[in-house]
Amino acid sequence: MSEDVLAPLSGKIVSLSVEPGAAIEEDDEILVIEAMKMETPIFAPCSGTVSKIVVKEGDAVEEDDLLAVID
Amino acid sequence: MKSYFENMPPFGKALKKGTIKRTQNNYEQVLGAEKQILAAVDEVKNAGLPEEKINQRGQMTVWQRLEYIVDPGTWTPLHTLFNPADNVEGTTNVIDGLGKIAAKWAVVIGFDNKVMAGAWLAGQSENILRATDLAKRLNIPLVWLVNCSGAKLTEQEKFYANRRGSGTPFFRHAELEQDGIPVLAAIYGTNPAGGGYQSISPTVLFAHEKCNMAVGGAGIVSGMAPQGGFTVDMAEDLVQKAKEHRAKPPGSVATHYDHTGFFRFVYKEEKQVLDGVREYMKKLPAYDPEFFRVSEPKAPAFEAEDVMRLLPIASKTVYDFDDILARLVDGSEHMEYRPDYGPEIYTGLCRVDGFLVACIGNRQGYLGKGYPEYADYPGMGAKLYRQGLLKMSEFVTFCGRDRIPVIWFQDTSGIDVGDIAEKAELLGLGQSLIYSIQQSGLPMMLAILRKGTAAAHYVMGGPQANRNNAFTLGTCATEICVMHGETAAVATYARRLVKEKDAGRDLEPVVEKMNALARKYKDTSTPLYCAKQGMVDEVVRLADLRHYMQSFAGAAYQNPKSICPQHQMILPRIIRDHAAAKEKE
Numbered sequence: 001m002s003e004d005v006l007a008p009l010s011g012k013i014v015s016l017s018v019e020p021g022a023a024i025e026e027d028d029e030i031l032v033i034e035a036m037k038m039e040t041p042i043f044a045p046c047s048g049t050v051s052k053i054v055v056k057e058g059d060a061v062e063e064d065d066l067l068a069v070i071d
Numbered sequence: 072m073k074s075y076f077e078n079m080p081p082f083g084k085a086l087k088k089g090t091i092k093r094t095q096n097n098y099e100q101v102l103g104a105e106k107q108i109l110a111a112v113d114e115v116k117n118a119g120l121p122e123e124k125i126n127q128r129g130q131m132t133v134w135q136r137l138e139y140i141v142d143p144g145t146w147t148p149l150h151t152l153f154n155p156a157d158n159v160e161g162t163t164n165v166i167d168g169l170g171k172i173a174a175k176w177a178v179v180i181g182f183d184n185k186v187m188a189g190a191w192l193a194g195q196s197e198n199i200l201r202a203t204d205l206a207k208r209l210n211i212p213l214v215w216l217v218n219c220s221g222a223k224l225t226e227q228e229k230f231y232a233n234r235r236g237s238g239t240p241f242f243r244h245a246e247l248e249q250d251g252i253p254v255l256a257a258i259y260g261t262n263p264a265g266g267g268y269q270s271i272s273p274t275v276l277f278a279h280e281k282c283n284m285a286v287g288g289a290g291i292v293s294g295m296a297p298q299g300g301f302t303v304d305m306a307e308d309l310v311q312k313a314k315e316h317r318a319k320p321p322g323s324v325a326t327h328y329d330h331t332g333f334f335r336f337v338y339k340e341e342k343q344v345l346d347g348v349r350e351y352m353k354k355l356p357a358y359d360p361e362f363f364r365v366s367e368p369k370a371p372a373f374e375a376e377d378v379m380r381l382l383p384i385a386s387k388t389v390y391d392f393d394d395i396l397a398r399l400v401d402g403s404e405h406m407e408y409r410p411d412y413g414p415e416i417y418t419g420l421c422r423v424d425g426f427l428v429a430c431i432g433n434r435q436g437y438l439g440k441g442y443p444e445y446a447d448y449p450g451m452g453a454k455l456y457r458q459g460l461l462k463m464s465e466f467v468t469f470c471g472r473d474r475i476p477v478i479w480f481q482d483t484s485g486i487d488v489g490d491i492a493e494k495a496e497l498l499g500l501g502q503s504l505i506y507s508i509q510q511s512g513l514p515m516m517l518a519i520l521r522k523g524t525a526a527a528h529y530v531m532g533g534p535q536a537n538r539n540n541a542f543t544l545g546t547c548a549t550e551i552c553v554m555h556g557e558t559a560a561v562a563t564y565a566r567r568l569v570k571e572k573d574a575g576r577d578l579e580p581v582v583e584k585m586n587a588l589a590r591k592y593k594d595t596s597t598p599l600y601c602a603k604q605g606m607v608d609e610v611v612r613l614a615d616l617r618h619y620m621q622s623f624a625g626a627a628y629q630n631p632k633s634i635c636p637q638h639q640m641i642l643p644r645i646i647r648d649h650a651a652a653k654e655k656e
Contacts, residue, residue, distance in 0.1 A: 004499070008081055009436075009438055009449065010449065024089075024232035025087075025088055025089040026089050027087040027088070027093070028089045028092065028093055029090025029093045035385075035437065035451065036210070036451040036454075037387065037484070038387050038388075038389055038391045038435070038436070038451055038453070039385075039387040039388050039389065040436055040437060041388065041389070041463070043089065043093075044089065047089075062160065063440070071509045
């Protein structure tokens with residue numbers, strides 16, 4: 001089972017809080033998107049292992065873009 | 072109306088393990104910031120002479136008097152850090168707040184007799200007027216602990232005269248009395264001149280046997296005939312006269328109890344004076360809380376301390392406002408008004424101690440595709456758009472009709488700007504909200520959770536709503552300013568930068584000025600600065616927010632000037648019918 005973490009809004013990735021392979025718990029912070037002067041933290045929807053992070057700091061993302069995958 | 076109020080829909084989420092872990096840093100930051108605020112409060116409490124010295128003189132301090140007269144657990148301090156003139160004493164020299172006396176809410180205010188025997192200082196009359204305004208707005212008694220040595224004569228130019236100067240409270244006392252609001256005064260110590268009017272202007276005077284009050288004190292009597300200057304001979308004469316007056320100060324109990332009868336009651340012991348006031352409070356009109364309660368009081372389903380994790384102290388981080396509100400209201404239950412409209416704003420009915428209150432707050436974060444509906448740019452919470460402004464106006468209007476007190480929560484960056492926003496009528500809708508608030512005649516309180524910025528700070532029940540706003544609270548994360556400091560620096564210096572660039576000059580000096588302005592904004596929008604200047608009436612611990620809501624709700628429902636029968640309220644029905652219609656869809 002894997003779960004995709006999607007961008008809830010367009011913006012810029014300002015920080016990554018975890019690395020691929022990290023074990024995380026539900027509601028841990030994965031990364032932060034900045035848009036309209038505000039920072040929106042993106043939290044893990046479930047516990048598991050971060051199998052993939054497809055963005056890096058400074059990337060611009062659109063709403064619904066894939067950000068990470070949790071196994 | 073039981074079916075509406077006894078079991079409202081629950082809201083809010085329990086903290087998950089991950090949330091607790093990732094918010095630990097924020098929790099510690101809040102704790103640290105709140106410690107700084109508590110330290111500032113302690114400085115005010117310790118201003119002037121030590122408690123032991125006052126007690127050695129056979130007197131209680133103002134803090135001891137407050138503790139004795141106010142029912143345990145009900146003291147709700149306000150204006151503790153208010154000191155707009157930056158007095159060296161570190162205080163305006165009055166201590167005030169809401170508290171219950173004999174189970175009835177009152178505004179209680181007392182002179183700090185540890186500091187210059189309770190003298191008038193700069194900023195004090197503004198502080199007193201905030202207390203008299205509060206009594207008026209909530210229609211509850213004002214209780215004075217008078218112990219006022221008169222003006223600090225060396226600084227009289229700062230406070231004696233003027234439209235809102237030290238004499239204005241005497242007119243406010245008269246105004247309260249004419250509105251049917253009693254002003255009770257416990258009187259201690261020597262109260263000459265200004266202190267005399269502080270003593271005489273209330274409705275009923277409860278005197279300690281050693282107190283006195285007079286138009287002028289010994290100092291004034293002995294120096295009343297100016298002769299163009301002073302000589303040593305005159306000084307010798309003054310010494311003699313002052314000694315005589317010291318032996319027999321004017322306006323003692325012998326004069327004002329036995330002769331004029333101004334003092335209604337006289338007591339031997341300090342505590343007996345307070346007992347007398349307490350007994351009198353029992354005689355004053357007040358509804359039993361049961362008259363207005365819509366359900367039994369209930370604690371929130373979640374811990375109050377959770378708010379220290381849920382409100383990010385970093386001003387740019389988004390959060391879930393509903394989760395915070397759920398920690399503040401009875402049973403973590405509510406009835407949300409128009410949840411599908413104006414998503415940047417929460418409006419809903421909640422209960423506090425079983426009393427019905429209306430809550431309004433800014434939601435944070437991305438507002439979803441296609442919103443605001445009039446623009447091609449995305450909407451973010453904290454900002455106000457057309458629907459949010461309209462929704463607040465509607466809600467406040469219904470609350471006015473149903474006589475439901477309003478509690479506002481601000482964390483706002485302002486109203487949407489630009490020509491598109493102008494075409495969407497936002498300028499007019501902001502003022503419409505002001506109109507709705509003013510015409511409601513409702514008591515309101517405001518907590519500025521984080522940002523209070525631009526006109527949104529005014530329109531969302533800000534303290535500028537003089538007729539409505541009972542008090543405004545700040546938190547350790549509060550930041551109040553017209554706009555962000557860097558935005559202000561750009562607005563101020565952008566054209567100057569262009570000129571300097573065109574002239575081929577170095578931009579560095581202008582950049583320095585821009586940074587200086589941004590720093591100034593930061594320094595003058597901190598919670599402590601806001602409290603000192605009176606932009607907020609108190610900075611409170613996040614875990615104490617509910618206590619203030621309880622005091623506000625209890626006081627607002629104690630003796631309201633107008634009431635709406637519960638079964639004639641329309642707002643709960645509108646909310647429920649709307650929810651039912653949505654469910655059918």
